[in-house]
Amino acid sequence: MPNNEEFVVTPYEVRGRVDYDRLRELFGTQPLTEELLARLKRLAGGELHPLLTRGIYYSHRDLASLLDGFEAGRRFFLYSGRGPSGPLHTSHLSQFELCLWFQKRLGLPMYIQITDDEKFWARSGLSREETLRWGLENLYDILAVGFDPKLTHVFFDSKSIASLYPLAIRVARKIPYSTVKAVFGFEPATNIGLVFYTALQTVPCFWPSWAEGTSIPCLIPCGIDQDPHFRLTRDIAEGLGYPKPALLHSRMIPGLLGEAAMSTTGSSADNALFLNDPPKVVERKVRNAFTGGRATVEEQRRLGAVPEICSVWALWRSRFAETEEKFAEITEGCRSGALLCGECKGQLLERIHAFYKEHDAARTRVKEWAETTIVTAAPKEL
Numbered sequence: 594m595p596n597n598e599e600f601v602v603t604p605y606e607v608r609g610r611v612d613y614d615r616l617r618e619l620f621g622t623q624p625l626t627e628e629l630l631a632r633l634k635r636l637a638g639g640e641l642h643p644l645l646t647r648g649i650y651y652s653h654r655d656l657a658s659l660l661d662g663f664e665a666g667r668r669f670f671l672y673s674g675r676g677p678s679g680p681l682h683t684s685h686l687s688q689f690e691l692c693l694w695f696q697k698r699l700g701l702p703m704y705i706q707i708t709d710d711e712k713f714w715a716r717s718g719l720s721r722e723e724t725l726r727w728g729l730e731n732l733y734d735i736l737a738v739g740f741d742p743k744l745t746h747v748f749f750d751s752k753s754i755a756s757l758y759p760l761a762i763r764v765a766r767k768i769p770y771s772t773v774k775a776v777f778g779f780e781p782a783t784n785i786g787l788v789f790y791t792a793l794q795t796v797p798c799f800w801p802s803w804a805e806g807t808s809i810p811c812l813i814p815c816g817i818d819q820d821p822h823f824r825l826t827r828d829i830a831e832g833l834g835y836p837k838p839a840l841l842h843s844r845m846i847p848g849l850l851g852e853a854a855m856s857t858t859g860s861s862a863d864n865a866l867f868l869n870d871p872p873k874v875v876e877r878k879v880r881n882a883f884t885g886g887r888a889t890v891e892e893q894r895r896l897g898a899v900p901e902i903c904s905v906w907a908l909w910r911s912r913f914a915e916t917e918e919k920f921a922e923i924t925e926g927c928r929s930g931a932l933l934c935g936e937c938k939g940q941l942l943e944r945i946h947a948f949y950k951e952h953d954a955a956r957t958r959v960k961e962w963a964e965t966t967i968v969t970a971a972p973k974e975l
């Protein structure tokens with residue numbers, strides 16, 4: 594795990610000012626080059642998602658060979674998930690929005706895992722009722738980004754266990770305890786649910802191949818902090834006769850308080866915009882957000898501000914600047930001093946309030962069919 598004097602990045606913690614190029618080198622992943630992006634753009638019909646054009650996704654494992662296969666007629670599928678411990682925040686949606694882009698552009702199946710079991714095992718303060726409730730609430734938010742019900746399948750762990758368990762048995766036999774202990778830092782007091790969960794998280798990467806009896810590659814868009822989870826999956830894939838999942842890694846979206854990543858826990862609640870925050874709370878959080886502005890208006894007009902360290906700019910960059918023109922206008926206005934932080938936040942709030950309204954309406958619509966996407970049977974019975 595990268596851990597030097599300046600930053601710490603693990604699946605459980607992101608701290609300090611992250612040097613993303615250095616992190617990529619430490620993890621041993623490949624850069625998402627202009628050449629690879631141009632190839633993806635061509636395959637996708639001439640346009641890239643802003644998460645790709647703005648450098649938020651910046652690293653990968655085996656994307657080039659995945660695209661080689663796709664060009665030769667070998668379809669792949671997408672996999673992403675959520676551990677339901679509370680409401681989602683806006684940055685949680687990014688990986689699903691990129692998956693949606695792939696689904697729409699390339700017509701790909703999407704598999705979503707809701708790990709209500711894992712969150713119950715990992716958080717002693719959460720009851721089963723809460724993990725189940727948050728599992729469904731989070732699922733509505735995820736599906737509301739616009740997934741096609743016909744191409745979208747959900748493993749809701751406690752409801753889908755009959756479909757997952759036959760493959761989990763095979764996967765679990767390939768993972769030594771010493772490996773999960775080293776990767777996840779398990780201690781003697783760790784409950785055994787979390788140990789077995791490692792197998793359950795791996796299953797969706799292989800499930801379509803298993804179900805269809807043919808080798809189907811998988812692409813996982815995720816934060817680069819999650820790479821260690823999937824290294825383990827990649828290590829055992831070929832031994833089970835399945836392709837190694839390819840990964841697309843993003844930078845962390847910084848928190849509103851200037852922390853390295855948005856967080857959903859305890860006193861850090863003001864660090865993130867939760868999807869169930871009322872408008873007044875959203876307003877307060879954005880107005881108090883950490884910026885790259887100067888100490889005085891006069892100084893900012895004269896010197897310009899610093900977008901790269903600003904949590905508000907990070908929100909524009911990740912989702913709220915809907916066009917490249919708008920993103921360039923905000924960035925240039927910020928750097929030149931023509932745009933002041935109060936006005937910038939006001940414009941952003943308009944976008945956020947509009948987004949929340951649209952999202953709420955979409956969320957209400959998906960409730961009608963969300964539970965029909967939950968996979969409950971093993972392949973033989975499908």
Ligand code: SF4
Nearest residue numbers: 885886903927934937
């Ligand atoms: S003008 Fe906007 S983007 Fe620039 S530092 Fe201020 S709040 Fe951030």
